[in-house]
Amino acid sequence: MIYRYVWQATMAAHFLVIAYIALGGFAAWWRPRLAWPHLALCAWALVQLTGLVECPLTALENWGRARAGERGLLPGGFIDTYIEGIVYPEEYVAVVRLAVIAVVLVSWAGLAVVIRRRRRRPSRTTGTSAAPAPEASR
Structure with missing residues (x-):
């Protein structure tokens, strides 16, 4: 049972990692x-993408599946098992990869703009106090 x-936890973590790869650059706009x-x-x-090394999450999921008496992931790993042919048709693999790369690049370009704007803006913690100085009485 364990x-x-x-x-299952590894599968969920895998989905989160893939989502973070695609969209994490936008989270960096915030932090x-x-x-x-x-x-x-x-x-x-x-x-x-080179296929030279196996993802440790795939290895862990296959290990858990084997011990649980389940069939392992397809030879292409997590994406071939859960995403290709399910979320998008298999013939669009190249298009989807390019779209993800474009989203990542847009998020990084936006991050560069955010960082540049923050550096131009004066810091709120430095400088004079926010309260105006009292006027001299006559």
């Missing part, structure tokens, strides 16, 4: 520090 929870984990996950996604 192995079922392992692979620029989120750009670093987003950049790391995007780099990892590019490595995964």
Whole structure:
């Protein structure tokens, strides 16, 4: 029973990671520090596209599935099992990948604009106090 929870939790984490890869750059508009984990996950996604290494989440899910007596993921891994042919038709793989890359690039361009605007704006914590100085009495 615990192995079922392992692979199901891993599957949910996998969906969250993929969503963060696609949309995490927009979260960095709110908190620029989120750009670093987003950049790391995007780099990892590019490595995964080469097919040279197996995703650790895929390995963990397959391990949990095997221990639970379930069939493993398709040879293409998580995306081939849960997304391609289900969320979008398989013949649109290249189009979807390009669309995700475009979304990521737009989010990073927007992040650059957000950071530039924040640097131009004077800080609220420095400078003089917000209350006006009292006028001298006559």
